[in-house]
Amino acid sequence: MSMHTTESIAHPAVEDLELGAVLHALSDPVRLQIVAKLAHSDGDHTCGSFGLPVTKSTCTHHFKVLREAGVLTQRQVGTARMNTLRREDLDARFPGLLETVLRAAPGDQPAGS
Amino acid sequence: MSMHTTESIAHPAVEDLELGAVLHALSDPVRLQIVAKLAHSDGDHTCGSFGLPVTKSTCTHHFKVLREAGVLTQRQVGTARMNTLRREDLDARFPGLLETVLRAAPGDQPAGS
Numbered sequence A, B: 001m002s003m004h005t006t007e008s009i010a011h012p013a014v015e016d017l018e019l020g021a022v023l024h025a026l027s028d029p030v031r032l033q034i035v036a037k038l039a040h041s042d043g044d045h046t047c048g049s050f051g052l053p054v055t056k057s058t059c060t061h062h063f064k065v066l067r068e069a070g071v072l073t074q075r076q077v078g079t080a081r082m083n084t085l086r087r088e089d090l091d092a093r094f095p096g097l098l099e100t101v102l103r104a105a106p107g108d109q110p111a112g113s
Helices: A019-026 A029-039 A056-069 A087-093 A097-104 B019-026 B029-039 B056-069 B087-093 B097-104
Strands: A072-077 A080-085 B072-077 B080-085
Touching: A019 A029, A019 A056, A019 A097, A019 B019, A019 B029, A019 B097, A029 A056, A029 A072, A029 A080, A029 A097, A029 B019, A056 A072, A056 A080, A087 A097, A097 B019, A097 B097, B019 B029, B019 B056, B019 B097, B029 B056, B029 B072, B029 B080, B029 B097, B056 B072, B056 B080, B087 B097
Parallel strands: none
Antiparallel strands: A072 A080, B072 B080
């Protein structure tokens, strides 16, 4: 695998966000857990900080799906990839959707440490 | 293929509706179109009445995904299968979700005749 650079991390523009892709991204329990954790905390988080019960490659895949749907932003900081929820973009494009989904989400326990 | 009977059409109970399954069901553009049409009209609709740009078997598949996720009810009337949105069940389980998704859905043009 080649090293990731900031340039290789593509994000869709706000106006290109698609409802179907966002709903699909949110339809997986692990991805929903990631989004809930990002929503309930400020700032950036690395993939490893979520304490998810999945392998690293599965975790990477989930973050990729979320990024490509426009749910979160990823940026490279040294060897880590930092993740931030695109809350304002989602709210602008699909008003109330993120909030409604998070309210409907089960549990909301912290995902690990 | 065997004939479908009313007994063979299973629907999840309200308390068994899962957010992930509902979001997945709504994440497909054709299924979203079906749900929008059901939401904006009263009563039952047959699969054929939606004028969807898909084959009959694809149409049948989409309705099955929607039914199994708990988004709609299907009942057999003679040789036709009538579809009704489970609006109250969805609202009870995931308040505001259906409304928010439909508001965010593109177009909302009538799907055919």
